Amino acid sequence: MADIPDDLKFTEEHEYVRSTADGIVEVGITDYAQGELGDVVFIELPQVGTKLAKHDVFGTIEAVKAVSELFSPLAGEVTEINSRLDQEPALVNSDPYGAGWMIRMRVENAADVDALMDAAAYAGHVG
16 A cells, blocks of 8 residues: 555645645655656656646656656746756655655645645545
8 A cells, every 4th residue: 555644635646745834835746656657767847936837747757667747736836846856766766755755836825735635535546
């Protein structure tokens, strides 16, 4: 069974959102998603300052098995990218909810975070 932390919100596309201070959220892919992808070998992320609408593609993740698009779970502006992933893309496999985070963004509407799936709903989604 995939690890699904109770303190996060989730999307149907297997991204997670961790709320932090001042309307900033951290976004990455879930443990389930990294397990389905297999060994991650490359990640392309947006530039800081990129404005995203909900469901916009914010990058790609390349694994041994497949290349997948990454979808923004919320509307907002990218404030930081995880530059460690340039040299260590496998952090997404080994620590998806910690060192493997992908982007931080300032969300346009903080209430949109509450509309995402909670851990129980995501667990039901992945079966």
